[in-house]
Amino acid sequence: MSESYDVVVVGGGLVGLSTALLLDAAVSQRLRIAIVEARPPALPSSGSLPDMSLRVSALSPASVTILESLGVWPTVVAQRVSPYSGMYVWHSSTPGSFDHVLEFSAAELGTRELGFIVENDLLRNALWKKALAAPAIDILPPASPQSISISEDGAELLLSDASAVSARLLVAADGANSHLRELLNVHVEGGAYSQRGIVANIITERPHQGIAYQRFLATGPVALLPLKDGRCSLVWSCADALADELLALDDTAFSIRLTEATEAVLGDLQCATPRMAFPLAYAHADSYSGLRFALVGDAAHRVHPLAGQGVNLGFLDAAALAETLAINMPAQYADPGDPLILRRYARWRRRDNELTLSMMNLLHRVFAGNPSAADGRLAKIGGEGLALVNAIEPAKRAFAEHALGRAGDLPKVAKCQ
Numbered sequence: 001m002s003e004s005y006d007v008v009v010v011g012g013g014l015v016g017l018s019t020a021l022l023l024d025a026a027v028s029q030r031l032r033i034a035i036v037e038a039r040p041p042a043l044p045s046s047g048s049l050p051d052m053s054l055r056v057s058a059l060s061p062a063s064v065t066i067l068e069s070l071g072v073w074p075t076v077v078a079q080r081v082s083p084y085s086g087m088y089v090w091h092s093s094t095p096g097s098f099d100h101v102l103e104f105s106a107a108e109l110g111t112r113e114l115g116f117i118v119e120n121d122l123l124r125n126a127l128w129k130k131a132l133a134a135p136a137i138d139i140l141p142p143a144s145p146q147s148i149s150i151s152e153d154g155a156e157l158l159l160s161d162a163s164a165v166s167a168r169l170l171v172a173a174d175g176a177n178s179h180l181r182e183l184l185n186v187h188v189e190g191g192a193y194s195q196r197g198i199v200a201n202i203i204t205e206r207p208h209q210g211i212a213y214q215r216f217l218a219t220g221p222v223a224l225l226p227l228k229d230g231r232c233s234l235v236w237s238c239a240d241a242l243a244d245e246l247l248a249l250d251d252t253a254f255s256i257r258l259t260e261a262t263e264a265v266l267g268d269l270q271c272a273t274p275r276m277a278f279p280l281a282y283a284h285a286d287s288y289s290g291l292r293f294a295l296v297g298d299a300a301h302r303v304h305p306l307a308g309q310g311v312n313l314g315f316l317d318a319a320a321l322a323e324t325l326a327i328n329m330p331a332q333y334a335d336p337g338d339p340l341i342l343r344r345y346a347r348w349r350r351r352d353n354e355l356t357l358s359m360m361n362l363l364h365r366v367f368a369g370n371p372s373a374a375d376g377r378l379a380k381i382g383g384e385g386l387a388l389v390n391a392i393e394p395a396k397r398a399f400a401e402h403a404l405g406r407a408g409d410l411p412k413v414a415k416c417q
């Protein structure tokens with residue numbers, strides 16, 4: 001006998017939790033929702049703030065507006081977030097020349113900040129607690145889906161703890177390697193970049209002053225994101241072989257390489273933590289919906305971190321799904337798994353995300369392919385393009401609007417007040 005719900009969300013990461021909470025809010029707590037998560041967070045005892053973690057995300061103001069609507073943002077702000085009000089992106093075809101720069105500030109865009117650097121764990125813990133407290137949401141004991149059966153009337157999941165759960169709508173939010181997506185036979189277009197993103201926290205000689213820096217190197221982008229405690233979070237994307245080499249260096253040698261790679265834009269840098277590395281890939285699901293299911297977040301799309309868009313797109317998916325259901329199923333007993341309604345969500349978000357994914361792939365190709373002669377020429381053109389965008393006001397604004405998460409067809413809850 002399986003427990004039945006209106007919606008079962010598989011994956012209790014940032015996007016899955018937001019999806020459950022946004023659905024709950026948008027459909028006025030009329031849906032019974034369950035979350036299936038294999039690895040729940042270890043919540044710290046109340047009042048204690050964990051050490052700063054290495055995984056951070058640059059959140060756009062649009063994402064923050066969504067999190068504010070859920071009442072989660074003030075909890076995170078009370079703990080640790082770092083607003084940033086400037087962005088400095090450069091590409092040096094001639095090292096040391098700082099000749100190709102794209103630079104923008106919150107002030108010139110009429111906003112207080114361009115975004116916020118947030119620790120993934122702090123945000124996830126806040127979302128998790130919110131979901132735990134929501135009467136219409138059940139977080140099930142840790143498990144993962146083993147098998148699935150789907151019919152016109154509903155879906156049933158057999159879970160790894162031998163329990164079963166049924167739903168009128170299944171949401172796959174179980175990340176880039178989504179097992180649920182596989183069980184649903186959804187095809188994914190994509191491939192590896194053959195790069196890894198090295199992350200660490202870095203002590204800088206000069207203060208970051210709330211500015212995010214990114215330099216495009218022939219081998220990939222290196223970014224320094226400002227942290228609340230004065231350090232910077234590093235995301236250094238590079239080919240696998242270079243990543244192996246950099247990871248094998250001791251802290252001093254790594255710090256010297258990093259200072260060189262960033263052209264000492266913040267002076268001498270010192271790696272202050274262990275380094276972690278994540279494989280980078282792109283992927284796009286052929287469809288975001290089907291019989292009794294929808295895909296959100298990295299289960300639907302995976303992008304290069306060079307523009308810090310991944311989770312921001314996921315929050316927009318979550319908000320768009322909630323808005324689509326709220327608009328199209330006003331009646332008490334309407335069906336959240338209605339394929340026509342789900343198709344509206346799928347068309348909306350796939351079209352918007354396709355644009356971002358293509359842009360990321362182009363930027364990757366232009367700035368961070370392999371350093372062959374042809375790509376070197378391409379990179380030079382890219383560098384000049386960066387300077388050109390900086391010089392042409394409407395182009396620069398369009399670029400910035402994208403970074404702020406204000407481009408495209410935004411769900412209402414994401415529109416910044």
Ligand SMILES: Cc1cc2nc3c(=O)[nH]c(=O)nc-3n(C[C@H](O)[C@H](O)[C@H](O)COP(=O)(O)OP(=O)(O)OC[C@H]3O[C@@H](n4cnc5c(N)ncnc54)[C@H](O)[C@@H]3O)c2cc1C
Nearest residue numbers: 011013015038058144174175197297298308309310311312
């Ligand atoms: C180096 C790096 C830097 C990045 N920086 C940024 C940034 O600055 N800004 C930004 O917007 N994005 C950034 N991203 C991307 C961002 O991290 C992802 O887009 C985001 O984490 C996706 O969230 P998600 O909830 O969809 O998936 P995930 O975070 O992968 O969450 C999936 C959840 O599902 C659970 N799960 C997985 N499989 C199962 C299963 N079989 N059964 C049950 N549960 C399961 C997992 O335990 C997890 O909790 C970065 C990525 C990398 C690699």
